[in-house]
Amino acid sequence: MIKSPWEGKLARNMYAGSILEIFIVTAVTTVLTIRFFLGATGYPQVSGGGFHIAHVLIGGLAMLISILILLTFLGSYSKSLAAVLGGFGFGAFIDELGKFITSDNNYFFQPTIGLIYIAFVLLFVLIKKISSRSYLTEKERQVNLLEISKEAVLKGDEAYGIQMARSILKRSAAQKACLKGSNETTGCLDEIPDLPSLLSPEPKVYAAAKTRAESLYSWMIGRRWFIQFLIAFFLLNSLISLIEVIYLTIGIQNAVFWAIFALASLGVYRAIVSGTSTMKKIVYILILMILALILPFTILGLTLPSLPLADWLRLGFTALAGSFSVAGILTIRKDRLKAYHLFENSMLIYIFFVHVFDFFDIQLYELFDLFVDLVTLMGLRYMINQEERKESVIGNQTNKE
Structure with missing residues (x-):
């Protein structure tokens, strides 16, 4: 090897x-x-x-x-x-x-x-x-275990550090390596005292902030307004991005029309996947087709612009990112973790593809947009980690039963 x-x-x-x-x-x-x-x-x-x-x-x-x-x-x-x-x-x-x-x-x-x-x-x-x-390799996990133990000694909060160290042992193959490995490794584990029944009554700043963040998230997901806020945020983010890109490529008239069309499409899709009768679904689809094929080119007098390949790619990636956001919006009430992953995909497309083209037109503002998307992405990563931890705890409890 x-x-x-x-x-x-x-x-x-x-x-x-x-x-x-x-x-x-x-x-x-x-x-x-x-x-x-x-x-x-x-x-x-x-x-x-x-x-x-x-x-x-x-x-x-x-x-x-x-x-x-x-x-x-x-x-x-x-x-x-x-x-x-x-x-x-x-x-x-x-x-x-x-x-x-x-x-x-x-x-x-x-x-x-x-x-x-x-x-x-x-x-x-x-x-x-x-x-x-x-x-991470098994040796790297063992090294991290020792680092956490040292951090606990440094902070004077051994209980918190030991709890984290043991969770690493339980969740990695390093547990077997420590128990069956060299005498030095086994000896270092024997030096770790038993976990106290209660954590320190005065947790350190980081531990307190982490605990409060977890409590805040658990409280927010139990509130109806939080889900509504996420829906509104990602819907507005998609619409604003769509309007911005269309405005920069094919003009303000097209931007307003296609934003309305996107909202209408979302409404039709929700009607199709709901328990609406077949006749109503057909009517909704016909209205959407008229809105897309007849209205812009007749009454509004819009024409398909002759765009360079870069602008078509820009429009395509924006639409793709928006579709992930819409999919997340339609999924979030049934499966939060899946919806978070869809939102994450949307943010990654905006960061790695859409903003690259936008930089040529709106330079510094787009750097601010990048900052907002990075913060949003980190927030999504945190929520994904929280949901995965909850599923892991539920899975462990089920296995024990």
């Missing part, structure tokens, strides 16, 4: 995903804040005496501090702090990309925002690839 040259040298952190997400969100926020501040203040410069201090230097200093923190301190707090400082530094650095790829040091070089966007998307893909827990 061929071994990786990094085996025995590098081990991935199973919680790296959340830390790296802090990094990328901070970086995107930094770029938006810098661009907004400079635009609002007339692009001031910190200079004098022949010197000019570019904010790329501030970014470099922040990244240096983040590296020193990682090399000097232990624990999850130092990693989170380094992620924030490193994200700020990277955002300040990449914001000045235009100066380093043009001969005249042009900060306003038009393709810069698009290149920044592509860099963030590639970084996001890399982060998800690196932080995927499904690819």
